[in-house]
Amino acid sequence: MNAHKSAFVFSEAFLSYKFRDDHPFNQKRVVLTYDLLKASGALDDEQIIPPRMATDEEIKLIHKSNYIEAVQKASVGLLSSEQGMQYGIGTQDTPMFENMHEASAQLVGGTLTAVDAVMNGDYTHAVNIGGGLHHGFKGKASGFCIYNDAAIAIQYLREHYNLKVLYVDTDAHHGDGVQWAFYDDPNVCTFSIHETGRYLFPGTGNVNERGHNEGFGYSFNLPIDAFTEDDSFLEVYSKSLEEVTEYFRPDIIISQNGADAHAYDPLTHLCCSMKIFEEIPKLVHRLAHKYCNGKWVALGGGGYDIWRVVPRSWAQLWNIANLDGQTLQGPLPKEWLEKWQPKSPVQLPTHWQDLSRVYKEIPRKKEITEKNQLTLGKALEIIRNEQKYIL
């Protein structure tokens, strides 16, 4: 029996957020995850709640009216490509598509449904793997993201419940949209660990981005080197998140669980395995219980190897929320493999964990580990200095 109840927000309507057939952002991964959980017997129908639609008013908690109007126009084919450019709509990353407003509002609604589930007291944890679109700006679409559901949910929590929110972003890309939305807010602490922006999109997320004015000291960034592996990732992730949470003492944690730090991911250059996608949520889960009475809303995010990486990662995310910090081990259900292997362009993995190393040896592992440790020190300087004065 579970001591804590968890909700899984899901609907096939999430599939309507679709740019193009060959676009790397593909919500089929949400269905693949759902199916994997069902086949594993890890998800009961009564745990599933359907997402509501977000209202325009809710989207306005973060986004500008003229931007929302532009998305609505694009939705019905009435936005010219010149008009679209200033809003980042109609680019290669975020092309226009029919009903894009509704599809985007559906993802936001899913995240708000997850927040409501936790705040109504019905559930301790809620998971919406259809959300986590952290690159969306107030007046601009970017990086496959139209509306920033995570930022909207945080502002919703601020206005309706006045909670202190810790945002934990473990996507391989910097969580820039959420960071800038709360850059001067001391009641929202953003934490992002990501591949350095030296080369990778969006380019920001440096350690010295620490917040502005009142919000100074409430924005944490851990830019790790390209080709970072499990041990170094987990070392700096665990140390920093423990210290940041202890320092900030949040009332609720919102986590963005992008699954693109895996070595298989085609868009990034980190070299992690499935191990991190078990350890990341385990720590968030433990910290949510330690500081927030368990209040935790987990979202999806990036993840572009939709066959081998994302379904296993997000299924384990749910398992950790649902099984009080436990993951599943051993072989994947035959039923799932038989159903999806014929449709997959790559050989599907057979087990929950990666059985052998999935990449070639990294020649500069020692230097990378050392550099990440130095970055960790810089990121936490501000907390450690403050503690020195207290002592």
Next chain:
Amino acid sequence: MRMIVEEVMSRDVITLSPQDKIESALKLLNEHHIRHIPITDEEDQVVGIVSDRDIRDAAPSILAAEQNLDILESPLQSIMSSPVITAHPLDFIEDIASLFYDYEIACVPVTHANKLIGVVTEKDILYTLIQVTGIREQSSQIEIRVPNKIGTLPKIAQIISDRNTNISSVFLYPSKEDQSERVIVLRVQTMNPMPIIDELKKQGYHVIWPNLPGMSE
């Protein structure tokens, strides 16, 4: 933004007169977290400049047993640097950068019609150069080694614009290894540079990054 002085200078300038005491300068430096104060006369003409280092040089040593603080009562004209190197509002940023480098200074007053209208510091110049790298816009970086030949850049730009992708910044510098080659560094506004990289490789360009460190080359 044009890369000229009037676009990057600060217009709110804190000044003192040659007769003001060193003590006032010390106070202003600390209060405003600045390192230079232009010294002007009644007509706003720049007659000198005082840096935090000038004041430190004049101040009594902290190691001395007895601190003679009378020195702080002296007028600024006794320690200010004069004549002063100044800039014009239409000077280029690169020229100011070379000026700082050649003279080992970190601040120039900007004058127009012989009157002080602003200052440019090392920090302003660095900030501008950071903007030039395009880092403030969401983008991915691609580095390509190309032969130093007319027409290469437009061909590469074409590959990128064919994929409906905007370029945030372009750098071009000589390759360290081979003088007949150039390295082109591009920041492109997309989260997925892979189709561009594949096309560049297909057309025979040498993409240095993204690549494995120590494994390629």
